[in-house]
Amino acid sequence: MDRPEPRHEEGRSPGVRGRPRSEAVERAIIEGVMRLLEEGVSLGDMSIERIARTAGVGKATIYRRWKGKEELFVEVMRVVDAPDQELPGESVRDDLVVILEGIRHRGLAKRSSALLQSLLAQAKNYPQLWDLYHAEIVATRRARLTQVLKRGIASGELRGDVDLSLMADLFTGPLLTRTILSHDAPLPDGLSETVVDTVIEGLRT
Amino acid sequence: MDRPEPRHEEGRSPGVRGRPRSEAVERAIIEGVMRLLEEGVSLGDMSIERIARTAGVGKATIYRRWKGKEELFVEVMRVVDAPDQELPGESVRDDLVVILEGIRHRGLAKRSSALLQSLLAQAKNYPQLWDLYHAEIVATRRARLTQVLKRGIASGELRGDVDLSLMADLFTGPLLTRTILSHDAPLPDGLSETVVDTVIEGLRT
Known part of the structure; x- marks a missing residue:
């Protein structure tokens, strides 16, 4: 699929004034x-x-x-992106797998969509848009991940002595390396599970 | 230091013909x-x-x-890059720390050098050069890392059931995320040690 279907999600478009939306x-x-x-x-x-x-x-x-323009383009980036799956919210391990699967699926979508590739490449060279994309989309995802990690520390599933932001990078870094820094590193089924299960082992209490 | 001193390393320049080098x-x-x-x-x-x-x-x-031109530019990229430290070659953990320290120091150098930033940004948009840079420099580093991991598997320090390339990404991903994908993620002393010690825990036999 070279042209992702736009999705509409209620209440996500910024800047909507009083009028009824269409x-x-x-x-x-x-x-x-x-x-x-x-x-x-x-x-x-x-x-x-x-x-x-x-x-x-x-x-x-x-x-x-x-x-x-920038706000509209960020909305386009949000719409063409694979939607974030809801987190089951029970085991921290399973939530982490869902989050990593999101990165993996976005990586696969980018590889198969020339439109998405061009959009991301252009956004990167458009500092105002890139900053807005980070503030609106990437930061939201990161905050969701941080919440999961905090829950894991509170429940004793994760150690409390490793910096939260480093913990986040330990889980996401391998996937981001493969999806963003590489064009062809393998992104097989089961990758997210292996990464989470390996990293979590080093982060257990 | 905004302009790294060029280093000359014997025998590293490709394309030298019979003549005495100057x-x-x-x-x-x-x-x-x-x-x-x-x-x-x-x-x-x-x-x-x-x-x-x-x-x-x-x-x-x-x-x-x-x-x-491309071969010359790759040589410039090699010369301005922080040199790869020699590996002690005893404990796999210590060698991994040295390799991650290389990534961290290159990240710090890039942040403090406008020249290095401009060189890397330009190389990225110059596919022929980027491919050559990967083939000559990045692939060599990756091969060195793979050798260390293989030694770890052979000695029993590391599990043998995780794909080598994934193992490499588990160690380097967090550092690469901070140095390449971010402009300001912290790169403190001790970061490499924490990453290696955490990830290795999940990869022990």
Whole structure:
């Protein structure tokens, strides 16, 4: 699948003012950005005017929903990303596996989607967008992971003497290395389980 | 230190033909590339002719040493990089710490050197150079790490049932995440030891 279906998630779009929302309109705008990306228009060259024309809406309709281009692009990045799975919330080990599976699946999606690759590569060279992407999406995921680790320390499943942020990197680092720093490192089924089970062994009380 | 001193290491420059080598000439050429980089000339815009003029040598002098621009740039990347420390070769744990310390020190050097940052950022967007850098430098480091892990399996210090490449990523992933994917994640003294001691716990026989 080279073009991920946009998903709409209630209440996740920032900048929505009082008006009743129309999912169809938002979808059309986000699809407009994706269509322009597919046509090879870079994010830097994409104007709100052109997005509006492509989506068949007025510029004001876009500005009513997003403060500016960067906010809209982050929404596009959120929509094309594989959604974060809900955490079972029982064993810390199982929650960690779900989180690592999220990284693995996003890595696999990126490898199979030229659109996603181009979007991420462009975002990286667009500091304002990259910072916003980190603040809105990456930081949220990291906070979720930190919560799980804290729960593990509280329950005695994890040692309390290792820095939380380092603990997070110990679990996610191997997966991030394979998905972000490499184009072809293997991402087989079972990888997340092996990483969690190995690392957790060194972090047991 | 914003401009690392070039180091010369015997026998590491590829493409040297029969002639007696002149370290001073090689040094001048490598410094020429660094001077141009500092002046803001991009690798893509740097011609052998311009490098030769800057270094005060003839073009043939460069071609006698390197097949082309990419080979010369990889040599520059090798020279500005922190050198790989020799491995004590006794306990596998101690060798792993030395290898992780190499990643940590290269990360610290990159943060303090604008030249190194610019060189790496440019190399990343220059696929031919990036591939050569990986083949010549990164792959060599990875092979060294794999040798240490194999020794650990042979000696019984490490389990034999985890894929070698995954084992390598378990040790290096947390450090690479902090040095390559982040600009400001902490890289304190003792980090390498903590990572090795934690991960090795999950990999013991």
